[in-house]
Amino acid sequence: MAVAVYPGSFDPVTLGHQDIIERSSRIMDKVIVGVLKNNSKSPLFSVEERVNMLKSVTGHLSNIEIQAFDGLLVDFVRQCHADVIVRGLRAITDFEYELQMSQTNRVIASEVDTIFLTTNLKYSYLSSSIVKEIAMYHGDIRAFVHPEIAVKVQEKVESRTGKMPSREQ
C-alpha cells in the first residue's frame, strides 16, 4: 500500500492545497495531510482549527486522513509508515526552498523521498498569505478558498481587528 504524507501549515487551506490533496489521493492508496503544530510563523488559526477546516473540505475523499504533527517532518513520516512526502510546486520561486527541504530530509532520513506535483495553473499564484492579506483588507476571497473557509477566515480576521496575519506559503 502506497502511503504519502502531504505536510504544510495550511493557514488556511486554499483551493491550491485542495487540488494537490485530490490529485495525490488518486495516485496514492492513502494520503495523510500533516498539519504543522508549532509553527514559528505564528499562524492565524490554531492547529485544531486548521485540522478541522481540512477535514471539512476533504470529507468526500475516503483515503485522506488529517493529522497534526510537531517536530521533524521525517519523524512524522516514519511514525505514519509512509513511503513518500508530497509537495506542490507552484513556480520556480518554490523550487529552491523545496529542493533544500527535500535534500535535507533525505540526509537526515535517507529512506524518505519527496515527490512534487506541479500546481494546477489556475492556482499557480495562490498562497495562504495572499488569502489572509486580501481578507485583512476586506477583499473577496471566495475565488481562492472553499466558501466555508472564506467565512472562517473573514470571521477570524474581524475578531483580530488591527492584528496583521503572518506571511507564509
Ligand code: PNS
Ligand atoms: O506550508 P509550509 O509552511 O510551506 O510547510 C512547511 C513544512 C511544514 C513542510 C516544513 O516547515 C516542515 O517540514 N516543518 C517541520 C520541521 C522540519 O522537519 N524541518 C526540517 C525540514 S528541512
